[in-house]
Amino acid sequence: MxxxxxxxxxxxxxQLMRSYTALTVAIAAVFLFLPALAFAWLGPAPVAPTEGMGIDQIVRIYEQNMVQSLVPRIGVALAALIGTAAILRLWLARGGVSVGESLAFALALFPTLIAIELLTSLAFALGLLLLIVPGLYLVGRLAVTVPAAIDRGIRNPIDAIRTSWRLTDDNGWSIFFFLLLVTLVIGIISVIAGVVTMSLFGAETGAGKIVSGLVGAAFIAAGSFVSLAVSAAIYRQLAAEGTAGVFE
Known part of the structure; x- marks a missing residue:
């Protein structure tokens, strides 16, 4: 192995992020950036806890915010799922693929991708409940489920999960720590950008909300784009000989 x-x-x-730049950036703008921006500008304003509130009150406010934003969050997630599938299709296809073809492929595979997201999320949650460590390990073992499904046209979500499990054999922890490192770097940069934006413009109303929404959506899209490239690169390395040089 x-x-x-x-x-x-x-x-x-x-290398992947530099390939098909105009096409992949256009898809990312439509399916990753714009939905996140719409949620930031038009989504329900979260209720902020006030000074002196107890833990129970803060938890209730958090639950209230999650419930009132659930539907738009699902919409953003579904749009992102189509966009990520189309981008992965462009990156992983062996021959020339147009934007229209990649989007059509993503829509055709959409039910499978939803099932994969639900099954892997359930697996992660159950793993985290079992003393956390199993859930972290599963992150590494299931990391290439979506790229495998898209590259091989796998319609059965269980088969896609099995493919990821086979490809990541003996590499689960290495992949997890690599993904953790990438996520930490993206998160730190996003937090710094958010703090700077809020300190300069605020985030409540007017220009502050507009600018903070733009910055936040841009970092969400950019972070998702980098994470996609990383997952595709992991898959390409583990899948088969010769795939790593497709764009060379």
């Missing part, structure tokens, strides 16, 4: 190489995966992820 091939051993996972973090440095090679990052190099390939960077």
């Amino acid at each position: 091939r051993k996972f190489d973090m440095a090679a995966a990052w190099d390939d992820a960077r």
Whole structure:
């Protein structure tokens, strides 16, 4: 079984992000950036806890915010799912694929992708309940489920999960720590950008809400784009000989 190489995966992820730039950026703008921006500008305003509230009150406010924003969040997530599938299709296709063809493929595979998201999320949740460690391990083992389904046209979500499990054999923890490192870097940069934006413009109304929404949506789209490239690079490295040089 091939051993996972973090440095090679990052190099390939960077190469992927440079390939089909205009096409992939256009899809990311429509399906990742614009829905996030619409949610930031038009979504329900969250209720902020006030000073002196107890833990129970803060938890209730958090639950209230989650309930009132559930429907628009689902809409944003579904749009992102189509966009990520189309981008992965462009990156992983062996021959030339147009934007229209990649979007049509993503829509055709949409029910499978929803099932994969539900099943993997359930697996992660159950794993985290079992002393956390199993859930973290599953992150690594199931990391290439979606890329495998898209590259191989797998319609059965269970088969896609089995494919990821087979490809990541003996590499689960290496992949998890690589994904953790990438996520931490993206998160730190996003937090810094958010703090700077809020300190300069605020975030409640007017220009502050407009600018903070733009910055937040841009970082959500950029972070998702990088994470996609990383997952595709992991898959390409582990899947088969010769795939890593597709865009060279």
